[in-house]
Amino acid sequence: MSSAAVRLGTWAPGSAEWLSARSSGLGGSEIAAVLGLSPWESRFSLWHKKKGLAAPEPDNDAMRRGRLLEAVIAEWFAAEHPEYRVRRTGTWASRLRPWQVATPDRLLSAVAGRALLEIKTATDTAEWGEPGTDEVPVHYRAQVLWQLDTLGLRRAHVAVLTSGLNFREYVVDWNLAEAEVLRTAGREFLDTVERDERPDIDEHGATFRVVRELHPDIDDVEVEIEPALADRYRRAVAEHKAAEAAKQQATAEVLDALGSGRRAVVAGESIAIRVPGRGDAPPSLRPSPIRSTPQKVSAAA
Structure with a gap:
């Protein structure tokens, strides 16, 4: 060595x-x-x-x-x-x-x-x-x-x-x-x-x-950005909202299918698990990790 x-x-x-x-x-x-x-x-x-x-x-x-x-x-x-x-x-x-x-x-x-x-x-x-x-x-x-x-x-x-x-x-x-x-x-x-x-x-x-670190200050000025960047940002915001809504609906459907069960499985593979809520909150759903190769x-x- x-x-x-x-x-x-x-x-x-x-x-x-x-x-x-x-x-x-x-x-x-x-x-x-x-x-x-x-x-x-x-x-x-x-x-x-x-x-x-x-x-x-x-x-x-x-x-x-x-x-x-x-x-x-x-x-x-x-x-x-x-x-x-x-x-x-x-x-x-x-x-x-x-x-x-x-x-x-x-x-x-x-x-x-x-x-x-x-x-x-x-x-x-x-x-x-x-x-x-x-x-x-x-x-x-x-x-x-x-x-x-x-x-x-x-x-x-x-x-x-x-x-x-x-x-x-x-x-x-x-x-x-x-x-x-x-x-x-x-x-x-x-x-x-x-x-x-x-x-x-x-x-x-x-x-x-x-x-975010690179620009800690906020100057009260307008900055013109490229139209393509503006379009990409707006599209990403809209897609994020749609994805969040789709996730919430799918989560509700899995919770409904589980009833009082703990784990959702497909062919023996764990998909999600119900976990206790904090305080008086009802149980929530946590996705199971996806095993990668x-x-x-x-x-x-």
Whole structure:
């Protein structure tokens, strides 16, 4: 590993030093956004953060939960795998591509060689496949492959604790074809940052948040916009209202069909579930997660 990567230091994720080390490069948690795969970050929002035009994501409950449970899950993994020495590691950069940065959760050492351990928590397991396989959500797969490629390692274990306190393990092996997709996409993205080529606005929630951040003030002036944009906005508003009305009607029909039942199913597949209302409110309907087929990074890109 020492020949493939150089250790930059050990800093807490989100600290000023950690952010500085990643400012001109790409970390494992960022490459999924470059590919348009991240649920939390868009290419647009990441680009603006790299340019210093948008603030880093503020700390939230999910982040705090992950930090607090990380040590517990690492200890759980160590207890299941006495063949490994499980230890903390720092932030690394590839010797061949210094802009490729990784901060794995743990480094695993054994007689057979070294590996990585990535630690996750999951409230929704729809995108997770059978334990023991490599069927992890594609954005996590991109992160793990990026870390392996940065450090020059071949295997990563992914340990996840679900909302039901179930401990699961997955194994992801380095793959050259997928690694090359990541390298190419990462380099092209950083080139757009250097050339000041802003990505297009997309439908991602992170993009919407950043656009709002970019213009915090309100000046009492009129701004002429393109007729095509005005038409698209009006059409989207109308379609949203129609979709909300259709959803409300379909929800009412499912509730009516359920009666006092709890779950709506089709051919054994859960479609929706009735959940108690708050206080004196009657039960409401919550859609069941749609189980997706695990993807490879090359296929998703």
